[in-house]
Amino acid sequence: MARRPDIGYFEDDLDLLDASTWSNARLPVEQAEHINTLVYRSLTFSLLENEAIWTRDWxxxxxxxxxxxxxxxxxxxxxxxxxxxxxxxxxxxxxxxxxxxxxxxxxxxxxxxxxxxxxxxxxxxxxxxxxxxxxxxxxxxxxxxxxxxxxxxxxxxxxxxxxxxxxxxxxxxxxxxxxFANRAADLDAGMVSAVSRDRTSKAWLEFQCNWKSVGEAMFGAVATAGSGKPDVLSAMLQTSDGENGPVEVFATWLYPNLFLLRAAGAACTIGIQPTALGKAMCRIQYFADAADAGSASSLEALVRVIAQTRETAEQAQRNLVSQENRQLVEPGISPANGRVSPIEHWAQSVLIDRLMTMPRTIADDPLYQPLKHYLI
CATH class of the missing domain: 2.102.10 (Rieske Iron-sulfur Protein)
Incomplete structure (x- = not known):
C-alpha cells in the first residue's frame, strides 16, 4: 500500500484501525484470544506502529x-x-x-x-x-x-x-x-537510581524475533506481574543459581521499548529497536557498584536473564513461522489459539490501545504531512 495514513491501514481484508478487528483480543483475560499474528509479520502493521507508537510515545x-x-x-x-x-x-x-x-x-x-x-x-x-x-x-x-x-x-x-x-x-x-510528566510518573526513584552506578560495559545483540516478542518472552514464565500503571509491567524473575546461590532479578518493562533489570548492586537497561519484521536490536548497558562484592554475581544473573529471554523469544518466532507455513500448506487448519496469559493479555491490550487512541486527522506538523513523508 502507499504509505499514506489518510487512506487507512488494511491487511488480510482487515481494517487495522477498526476496533472490531481486535475485539476478541481485548476481552477480559479469562475470555480473550491471542492477537492476530499479522502484528508480528505484516509490513503494513509495522507502518501503523510507526504512526501509533514510535512517533507518539516517549x-x-x-x-x-x-x-x-x-x-x-x-x-x-x-x-x-x-x-x-x-x-x-x-x-x-x-x-x-x-x-x-x-x-x-x-x-x-x-x-x-x-x-x-x-x-x-x-x-x-x-x-x-x-x-x-x-x-x-x-x-x-x-x-x-x-x-x-x-x-x-x-x-x-x-x-x-x-x-x-x-x-x-x-x-x-x-x-x-x-x-514528559506522564512518562516521568512511570519512573520511580528506584529505577532511576539503579542506573546511577558506573557503567561497566555495553553490548548490541540482535534477536531473531519481532520486537514485541522480547517482553513477552522475558515475563513469560511469571505467574503474576503488575505495577498499578497502565504502561508499566514489573515482576520478580526466576533465575538459575549463581556461584553464591540464587540471585533475584527485578524486571520492569516501560512500554514500548525500555526494559530495566535490577539485582543487588547491579542493573542493566535494554533498549529495544526494531530492525526488521522478525528482528530486534537490543542495546544493552550494564551498571554496577565497584565496591559491592556481590555485584559480579548480580551481573552474571542479568546476563542469564537476557540469554534466556533471547532463547525463548527466538523460539516463539520460529513457532510462529512454522504455524503460518503449515496454514499455507493446509489452508483448512485453524491457527492455534490457546489461553492467553496475563502477560500476553497486558502486552496486546497496551498495543491495541495505542492503535485506538492514535490521532486520525492529519496534523499541520511537518512530520505528518503525507505528501512530503509518505508518497515515496
Whole structure:
C-alpha cells in the first residue's frame, strides 16, 4: 500500500484501525484470544506502529554515558525516522531529525522499503542501521560523520523533544516541546537510581524475533506481574543459581521499548529497536557498584536473564513461522489459539490501545504531512 495514513491501514481484508478487528483480543483475560499474528509479520502493521507508537510515545534511546561530552552525538532510528541527540555547550541535550531522512538517495530504494533496516555506508537515514555514538573529541572521524546528521545548519533542522531522568534519555517525535510528566510518573526513584552506578560495559545483540516478542518472552514464565500503571509491567524473575546461590532479578518493562533489570548492586537497561519484521536490536548497558562484592554475581544473573529471554523469544518466532507455513500448506487448519496469559493479555491490550487512541486527522506538523513523508 502507499504509505499514506489518510487512506487507512488494511491487511488480510482487515481494517487495522477498526476496533472490531481486535475485539476478541481485548476481552477480559479469562475470555480473550491471542492477537492476530499479522502484528508480528505484516509490513503494513509495522507502518501503523510507526504512526501509533514510535512517533507518539516517549522512546528510550540510551543513557548519558553514551554522550558525556560537549558535541557528542547519539544517532537513533525510530520507526522510519532518523534522529540524533547531541550534547550542547551548556550541558543540555538537543534532539533533531537528521539532515537527510532518505540518506543520500533521491527516493527511498525498493530494498529499503521491505521493513528491514539496511547496512548502508551513509547511515543518517531512517531506513538504515544505526552506528554507535560519535565522540566530538575524535576529530579525524567526527566531522565527516556528524555532517551526515547535523548538516551545515543544525539550528534549521526539525526539533524533537528530549527528556532526561537521571541517566536515562528519552525522545518524542510528536513535536519539539512534549510534556514528559506522564512518562516521568512511570519512573520511580528506584529505577532511576539503579542506573546511577558506573557503567561497566555495553553490548548490541540482535534477536531473531519481532520486537514485541522480547517482553513477552522475558515475563513469560511469571505467574503474576503488575505495577498499578497502565504502561508499566514489573515482576520478580526466576533465575538459575549463581556461584553464591540464587540471585533475584527485578524486571520492569516501560512500554514500548525500555526494559530495566535490577539485582543487588547491579542493573542493566535494554533498549529495544526494531530492525526488521522478525528482528530486534537490543542495546544493552550494564551498571554496577565497584565496591559491592556481590555485584559480579548480580551481573552474571542479568546476563542469564537476557540469554534466556533471547532463547525463548527466538523460539516463539520460529513457532510462529512454522504455524503460518503449515496454514499455507493446509489452508483448512485453524491457527492455534490457546489461553492467553496475563502477560500476553497486558502486552496486546497496551498495543491495541495505542492503535485506538492514535490521532486520525492529519496534523499541520511537518512530520505528518503525507505528501512530503509518505508518497515515496
Amino acid at each position: 522512546i528510550f534511546i540510551g543513557t548519558t554515558d553514551d554522550i558525556p561530552d560537549e558535541g557528542d552525538l547519539l544517532p537513533y532510528t525510530i520507526g522510519n525516522h532518523g534522529i540524533h541527540v547531541q550534547r550542547m555547550a551548556d550541558g543540555t541535550l538537543e534532539g533533531r531529525f537528521n539532515n537527510a531522512q532518505h540518506g543520500g538517495c533521491r527516493v527511498v530504494p525498493q530494498q529499503c522499503q521491505s521493513g528491514s533496516k539496511t547496512k548502508c555506508s551513509f547511515t543518517s537515514c531512517g531506513y538504515s542501521r544505526d552506528r554507535d555514538a560519535i565522540s566530538a573529541s575524535d576529530a579525524e572521524t567526527s566531522t565527516a560523520l556528524m555532517f551526515q546528521y547535523v548538516g551545515l545548519r543544525p539550528e534549521r533542522l526539525l526539533r524533537v523533544s528530549v527528556a532526561q531522568a537521571g541517566k536515562l534519555i528519552f525522545v518524542n517525535l510528536d513535536g519539539p516541546d512534549k510534556d
